[in-house]
Ligand SMILES: [Zn+2]
């Protein structure tokens with residue numbers, strides 16, 4: 001079968017490898033869709049934490065189940081996606097029902113080889129039924145679940161102001177699930193065209209360009225002086241993350257979904273006087289996947305609008321570098337595998 005490996009930062013290589021074989025407690029998926037994620041682009045760029053090379057990228061996957069051991073309820077031939085955060089099952093977070101931050105986590109396409117292959121072996125417990133969703137939708141469940149998990153972490157309430165920094169695919173999903181939770185959403189980005197996308201497709205009424213003048217003043221104006229009670233970073237950009245502390249209302253929760261390699265800097269007195277809460281949001285839980293799939297079934301979100309670029313598997317190598325450049329206007333690139 002054909003495999004695409006990121007052999008080192010900046011270099012992708014196709015090779016032929018043996019098909020995976022049936023294994024106890026594992027399933028084999030014939031991959032049909034691969035969503036390209038910021039994580040993949042950062043890994044290609046060499047600026048993703050937790051990464052070693054060579055690595056087969058790809059974790060936003062949809063395909064057909066062709067073999068399964070110990071997967072009760074699953075049928076060979078059905079469409080599936082996966083929860084790509086393979087957990088150990090016995091560490092403290094696993095015992096506490098939080099496999100998303102398992103101490104021994106192996107994220108498919110990050111810590112271990114991922115889905116840029118024709119056939120992929122995964123632990124059977126990672127399988128998710130495709131319900132009647134399309135393959136494109138199924139490959140978009142994981143990135144949406146990241147946002148849904150962040151909203152869940154913040155325990156977003158009806159009618160509160162939620163500021164989402166970053167209007168990439170993760171930020172967009174975060175905005176969608178903030179809206180579904182009943183929040184009033186403010187989108188922030190450095191790109192006016194991305195902010196316009198939020199207005200046009202995501203029912204986001206309030207947008208702020210982070211590079212414009214008096215950002216704090218604009219947020220005060222939008223929120224009647226209160227400032228957002230929830231701030232969420234979906235940029236993974238250090239200066240954006242540092243700035244986010246200034247956008248918190250008193251009593252606000254600040255949730256970091258985005259990830260970068262540096263040390264965060266913020267004023268202790270400013271944070272302290274707000275009695276702020278800072279938390280990270282890592283991966284997602286099966287309950288987040290269920291929440292996302294319910295929302296997709298009900299038509300509450302339409303992430304197909306995020307797909308700006310579509311290529312076949314044998315075209316990924318040539319197209320990949322262009323997706324790292326903002327001028328290509330990429331939101332979500334989707335790979336179709338025959
Ligand atoms: Zn992703």
Ligand SMILES: [Zn+2]
Nearest residue numbers: 088091094102
């Ligand atoms: Zn564990």
